[in-house]
Every structure is written in structure tokens, then in C-alpha cells.
Amino acid sequence: MIEHISPKAFVAVQAEELDKKLVISIEVPAGSDVLYAFKDVMYIRTGELTQVAKTQTIRDIVMRHQIEPERWERRFSIADIEEHIDVEAVRSTVSAAANMRRVLFRDKRNLSMVLEGFSVAWYGRLTNGGDVLFTPDSNQSYALQFR
Incomplete structure (x- = not known):
């Protein structure tokens, strides 16, 4: 096998x-x-x-x-969507995007789908850009530690 x-x-x-x-x-x-x-x-x-x-x-x-060409912010981060994301920051951004009518979400309740809608996650994995934007302390983000 x-x-x-x-x-x-x-x-x-x-x-x-x-x-x-x-x-x-x-x-x-x-x-x-x-x-x-x-x-x-x-x-x-x-x-x-x-x-x-x-x-x-x-x-x-x-x-x-x-x-x-591969860009740093589009590379996958080692941060885990379920563990490391500041959900309130994502909700706030979803609310702001809804007010501007700029982004359509497949499912606003599904965190992975919302992050994919913002193009900061792909295939269930967070990108470095998503890490910097949506982890609680972007100065200590997982992405910045491993550049």
C-alpha cells in the first residue's frame, strides 16, 4: 500500500x-x-x-x-485556520465588505470559504497574506517568523 x-x-x-x-x-x-x-x-x-x-x-x-510567479503573500502559512485565526477580525472584515458590496461569499458562516473569498486561503490552508491580516498579533505572525 x-x-x-x-x-x-x-x-x-x-x-x-x-x-x-x-x-x-x-x-x-x-x-x-x-x-x-x-x-x-x-x-x-x-x-x-x-x-x-x-x-x-x-x-x-x-x-x-x-x-x-510565486509571491510571498500567496505561499501557504504554517498557521492553522481553526487554531490561529482571529475570528472577530474576520467577522469585522466580512461586515465591512458586505456594506461596500464588493465581495460575494459562498457561505458567510464557513470560515474557510470566507477566507477563500478574500483570496487569503486556498484548499483549506491559510496563506501568508491571510496570516498577517487575520492572526491576532501580525507582528508575531507565523508567516513573518519564517520568511
């Missing part, structure tokens, strides 16, 4: 019996790669959810690397 996973990563496999059924648990630590492949099928991970990557997602990733 491990030889079919790309990119190569440490994988912990555990089998146990629950309710007289064999359950196999596979744990793969988060890495910097956005896409993962298993037996030639591409998957993308958003938080705890792993799903088959849609054609448009794959196309977006390829096109971003072909057309646009």
Missing part, C-alpha cells in the same frame, strides 16, 4: 477489531503538499476531510504554477 502513495510520507497503519469487524486506521501527518495521490487518484485534504480532488482544483494548481 505504501508504495502507491505519492508524495512519499511517513504512514502509520494500525488494524484493530471493533464490534467484530476489522478496522484499518491509516495516519498520515500533514505536509506542505496540497495534493496527494494513491493508485493514480489525486486527493486533497481540507482540515480533517480527505476527498478526491476535482478537475477544477487540479487545473487551478497547475495554472497558478505556470502563469504566475
